[in-house]
């Protein structure tokens with residue numbers, strides 16, 4: 001059990017959304033947003049970010065300087081079952097809308113806290129603004145604060161948002177992810193434990209499929225079948241630019257019932273920005289024990305990896321989220337393990353031998369995620385080589401190899417510039433995508449063995465909103481709610497697969 005203390009500061013700012021698919025585009029639209037800045041202040045008695053100590057007057061200038069500097073989404077909050085999670089809220093006020101005297105709150109969505117702590121202001125309270133001073137002038141008194149408290153019983157994918165005038169403040173961007181991992185104790189109570197050698201057991205039976213390097217933070221629930229090598233937050237939201245501009249200009253004529261979004265976001269960004277390193281990710285030198293998880297949305301794993309997509313919808317539209325490459329298993333919804341997994345666990349050894357595990361799991365290739373819902377999707381990056389490598393590299397059944405077919409297409413296009421306006425062989429930005437000159441590969445390169453190890457890898461798969469007009473930025477395709485997943489060749493040694501985490 002740890003005491004994790006976060007400090008969040010509410011204010012306004014701008015984001016810059018891409019308007020064209022070029023991965024390093026400078027053609028962008030500035031959109032006014034509200035949000036929270038700050039982050040993890042303390043774990044137990046250890047101070048992580050001393051600058052977040054609002055009681056120290058020496059910190060007031062830097063705290064006040066955050067006014068007007070928010071982005072979206074808000075800082076990621078995480079902990080384990082039965083941790084004591086405290087979130088102190090400071091209301092910096094707005095930089096662009098100095099006339100706005102709005103309170104703010106923290107509502108932890110899905111957290112069964114007492115109503116005093118629920119952040120629904122109509123049944124509790126709001127936190128007033130520290131001062132109306134601009135960012136470079138510092139108040140000579142401490143900010144008024146309130147500290148929210150949550151003791152989670154259930155692991156899973158939660159989120160939080162401000163609940164003041166929720167229609168507007170949520171649309172403006174006041175939301176972030178809240179992730180709860182099982183604790184060693186909660187796993188143990190479900191019969192899952194690890195011995196001193198690192199070996200995992202379920203009710204005393206050895207579980208060789210779980211690597212020794214795994215910890216309690218490699219499970220999404222207190223269930224052996226929810227093990228993952230890596231987990232990824234996919235926070236979905238949508239933006240009606242007209243509404244944001246109306247808030248910026250204090251235009252009273254916008255009516256929320258006319259909501260009509262023109263941008264669709266994953267972790268606060270639209271494709272192609274979803275491929276770029278996330279600005280809120282801690283540097284690689286940061287203590288992984290403190291950072292644990294981030295908002296990166298370029299999923300990068302190895303063949304054979306199990307990976308978890310933590311889907312959550314903070315937008316106002318239903319998202320049919322579709323994944324290429326594999327079916328996913330819905331291992332949880334709204335912070336509760338899938339009843340199918342529960343049945344699997346109960347059946348255990350009594351399970352009919354003719355019944356394959358996947359037949360009693362909830363597997364899909366599209367999941368419909370309404371506003372306020374979360375889903376935990378577990379994928380296994382199964383190896384495609386047994387079925388497809390021969391055809392792609394060598395050809396079969398009288399068909400030439402796909403590699404040679406792609407080469408022919410490229411030769412044809414080069415010989416006929418009047419017929420094509422770009423290469424038919426698409427360049428794929430590889431992770432990490434560095435701007436302004438990203439590394440790319442394409443499948444003619446890969447066929448030629450440019451990656452050295454194996455001319456079948458890497459594999460690249462998309463996942464996207466299947467309302468495909470939402471895979472645009474204000475109508476320009478591709479954009480919006482689209483991510484890429486890069487799947488590398490499996491590791492050849494006997495060590496566990498080490499998944500990339502940004």
Ligand SMILES: [Cu+2]
Pocket residue numbers: 102103104105162163164169174
């Ligand atoms: Cu608010």
